[in-house]
Amino acid sequence: EAGVTQFPSHSVIEKGQTVTLRCDPISGHDNLYWYRRVMGKEIKFLLHFVKESKQDESGMPNNRFLAERTGGTYSTLKVQPAELEDSGVYFCASSQVRSPLHFGNGTRLTVT
Amino acid sequence: SQQGEEDPQALSIQEGENATxxxxxxxxxxxxxxxxxxxxxxxVHLILIRSNEREKHSGRLRVTLDTSKKSSSLLITASRAADTASYFCATLQEGTSYGKLTFGQGTILTVHP
Structure with a gap:
C-alpha cells in the first residue's frame, strides 16, 4: 500500500507570507493527524480529523493555522501569515480505528 | 513539564552490542x-505496550513498562548499522483520543559497523 505522502518536502518562505502544506493519508484511513516538531523541541500534536470532521484541534498554536480535510480524503494545513517561530517539521499521520499511526516524511518549513 | 523524557539523548555503540x-x-x-x-x-511505529502489560517482545526489540515508576525502556539486541536512527517514546494519556500522542525528545542511536 502507498504510505502517507506529504507535499512539499521543503518550503522556505518569508515572514508574513502564506504557506499550505498537503497530506495524502493511506487510503481507507479515516483518522488523520498533524504533528509538528519545532527545532530543539519534542514532536507535538496539532489536531486530529476523523473523516472530514475535526475531532480534536487542541494543539493548534493560534488562529494563524487552519486545517481542512476535503471530503475526508487529503488534508491541508495553511499558515497565514507565517511567523519565524512557525519554522519546523510538520508531520502528517493516518491510522485506522485504534491502530498505530503511519507517518509521512514531513514538510520542513523555514520562515525567514 | 515534559511528558516522555528520554535518556540518553544520544547513544553510540558498536554493531553487535545491545542498545538500551x-x-x-x-x-x-x-x-x-x-x-x-x-x-x-x-x-515508523515499532511496538506498543499497554498500561496493564509489563514486558513485550518483537523480534530484536524488548520493551518494559513500569507504571509505578512511570518509566519504560527499549532494548535493541544485537544491534546493526541499519538500526542507526532516532528513537522516540510516545504516550497515550488516559482520557485522550486515540492517536493524540505525547512524544519525548528522542534518543539518537548510532551503531558503528
Whole structure:
C-alpha cells in the first residue's frame, strides 16, 4: 500500500507570507493527524480529523493555522501569515480505528 | 513539564552490542509506544505496550513498562548499522483520543559497523 505522502518536502518562505502544506493519508484511513516538531523541541500534536470532521484541534498554536480535510480524503494545513517561530517539521499521520499511526516524511518549513 | 523524557539523548555503540533507551513520563497512560525515525524520513511505529502489560517482545526489540515508576525502556539486541536512527517514546494519556500522542525528545542511536 502507498504510505502517507506529504507535499512539499521543503518550503522556505518569508515572514508574513502564506504557506499550505498537503497530506495524502493511506487510503481507507479515516483518522488523520498533524504533528509538528519545532527545532530543539519534542514532536507535538496539532489536531486530529476523523473523516472530514475535526475531532480534536487542541494543539493548534493560534488562529494563524487552519486545517481542512476535503471530503475526508487529503488534508491541508495553511499558515497565514507565517511567523519565524512557525519554522519546523510538520508531520502528517493516518491510522485506522485504534491502530498505530503511519507517518509521512514531513514538510520542513523555514520562515525567514 | 515534559511528558516522555528520554535518556540518553544520544547513544553510540558498536554493531553487535545491545542498545538500551529509557523513557519517563508524568501522567497516567493508556499505552506507550516506541517509534523510529531515520534521517529525513517519517516516524515508523515499532511496538506498543499497554498500561496493564509489563514486558513485550518483537523480534530484536524488548520493551518494559513500569507504571509505578512511570518509566519504560527499549532494548535493541544485537544491534546493526541499519538500526542507526532516532528513537522516540510516545504516550497515550488516559482520557485522550486515540492517536493524540505525547512524544519525548528522542534518543539518537548510532551503531558503528
Amino acid at each position: 533507551m529509557n523513557c519517563s513520563y508524568k501522567t497516567s497512560i493508556n499505552n506507550l509506544q516506541w517509534y523510529r525515525q531515520n534521517s529525513g524520513r517519517g516516524l
